[in-house]
Amino acid sequence: MKQPVVTVVGSINMDLTISTNTIPAQGETVLGNHFHTYPGGKGANQAVAASRLGAHVNMIGAVGNDVFGKGLLDHLHREGIHTNGIRTFNHVGTGTATIILSDQDNRIIVAQGANKEVTPELVSEEEAIIAESDILLMQLEIPIETVEYTLSMANSHEIPVIINPAPYQPMSENILLKAAYLTPNQLEWKQLSKHHNLENRLDQFVITQGRYGAVLYQKGEKRRLPAHLVSVEDTTGAGDAFNGALAAQLAEGADLEQAVTLANAAAALSITKQGAQTGMPSRNEVEAFLKTQ
Numbered sequence: 001m002k003q004p005v006v007t008v009v010g011s012i013n014m015d016l017t018i019s020t021n022t023i024p025a026q027g028e029t030v031l032g033n034h035f036h037t038y039p040g041g042k043g044a045n046q047a048v049a050a051s052r053l054g055a056h057v058n059m060i061g062a063v064g065n066d067v068f069g070k071g072l073l074d075h076l077h078r079e080g081i082h083t084n085g086i087r088t089f090n091h092v093g094t095g096t097a098t099i100i101l102s103d104q105d106n107r108i109i110v111a112q113g114a115n116k117e118v119t120p121e122l123v124s125e126e127e128a129i130i131a132e133s134d135i136l137l138m139q140l141e142i143p144i145e146t147v148e149y150t151l152s153m154a155n156s157h158e159i160p161v162i163i164n165p166a167p168y169q170p171m172s173e174n175i176l177l178k179a180a181y182l183t184p185n186q187l188e189w190k191q192l193s194k195h196h197n198l199e200n201r202l203d204q205f206v207i208t209q210g211r212y213g214a215v216l217y218q219k220g221e222k223r224r225l226p227a228h229l230v231s232v233e234d235t236t237g238a239g240d241a242f243n244g245a246l247a248a249q250l251a252e253g254a255d256l257e258q259a260v261t262l263a264n265a266a267a268a269l270s271i272t273k274q275g276a277q278t279g280m281p282s283r284n285e286v287e288a289f290l291k292t293q
Contacts, residue, residue, distance in 0.1 A: 004251035006050045006244075007058040007133040009123060009150050010043020011115040011141035012076075012086065013095040014068040015276060017236070020102050038275035039075045040097050041115070042139040042166060045237050048079050048277045049244025049266060050137070053286065055251055058129045060085035061142075062114040062122065068094035069114070075277075085126045089114050095141075104232045110141060110167070118142040120149035131157040134251035135180075137243060139164045144171060151178045160250070164243045170195060181206060181250075183243055206260055208242055208267075210235075214260050225260050228268035228293055237276025242267040244280070265290050 015038040024030045039048075043061055051057040059081050063069030065088050072094065076083050095113035099106055123130075123146060130136060136154045138147050138161065147163070151174075154161045160180035165171065168188045176182070176196060184192055185208045192198065198205070202217035209215065213227040245266035249259035265286050273279035281289070 003054070003056045004248060004253075005058070005132060005134045006047075006055040006137060006247045006251050007060065007130055007135075008043050008047040008050070008137045009060045009118070009142070009146070010046065010137070010139045011041035011095055011112075011118075012044045012059075012061045012063050012072055013041030013097045013110065013113075013115070014038075014072060015040030015097045015099055015236070017099040017101060017275070020100060023100065023102050023107065036274065039072055039277045040237070041095060042141050042164065042240055044072065044076065045240035045276045045280070046137055046139070046164070046244035046247065047076070047081050049241045049270075049280045050248040051080050052280050053245050053248040053262075053266065053283045055248040056082070058082045058085055058133070060118070060123060060126050060129065062087045062089060062117040064088070064092050064094040064114045065090045066093055068096070079277075085129055087117065087122060089117050092117060099236055101234060101236070104235065106234075106236050108236075112141065115142050118146050120146050123150050123153070127153060130154055130159060133159050135159065135247050136161045137164070137247040138162070139166055140169050141167065144169060148172060148175055151175060162243065162247055162250070164239070165192065166239065168192075176201060176204075179204060183208060183246065185209070185239060206246065206256070208239055210238070214242070214264055216256060216260055218256070223257070225257070225264055227264055228289075230268045230272050232271050234274045234279065235271050237279055238267045238271050240276060241270035241280055245286070262286060262290070265293070
């Protein structure tokens with residue numbers, strides 16, 4: 001059986017994570033509990049999730065020529081991700097995400113760094129990689145013009161594209177028309193609904209709702225696939241686990257309901273461990289977990 005090919009065009013960050021019992025108010029200093037650095041970035045997180053679930057994963061992105069960038073490239077190699085499409089830049093640092101964990105939830109501030117250098121020109125040099133993919137996966141931590149350009153390129157090669165519209169930013173009707181699937185969370189869905197008429201496009205959407213599972217539409221009919229009850233350690237990266245798993249399954253030929261079912265399980269398992277990428281489960285772990293549910 002041919003290994004499914006997923007290409008991820010997106011962000012690569014180092015996550016700087018601190019846990020605290022109290023979120024500080026404006027001007028307030030509080031004591032934290034633990035500080036860790038973890039490989040992150042929505043693009044890289046989703047690439048790792050898809051790779052651990054059995055896909056051949058190509059990553060297109062950018063890092064700085066610094067300690068974080070070198071460490072992240074080494075990490076992606078170890079995860080079996082093909083990194084020929086990742087550029088290293090000297091004039092800008094690697095992207096970072098500062099994450100505050102408190103009360104089983106998180107707040108995140110992202111500094112884009114080298115992710116801003118993921119331009120249409122950079123992506124155009126990797127057209128051969130995209131043309132050989134079974135599915136393409138993107139998020140919105142890279143320039144929106146790059147998302148639109150890459151989407152058009154993938155369409156020209158008849159490669160289906162999943163757009164995870166996170167973090168939310170305004171997007172053109174062109175993106176909505178050309179994406180095979182969009183995977184907003186509940187807040188992103190509300191933002192999209194404010195700015196676009198989605199009534200005739202519902203079958204494109206899979207809406208993630210955290211502990212309440214995911215909603216999808218089939219022939220206009222709404223279906224909710226429930227989440228799984230697990231012990232929560234760190235919710236960072238749960239949405240990325242979902243998207244990476246969804247891409248891997250669809251690339252493999254699963255139908256949407258099957259893909260969402262496995263993606264829900266992958267997301268549940270991811271929050272039982274600290275760190276976004278370190279929490280991504282393997283295919284065997286997900287399948288064993290589903291047998292117990």
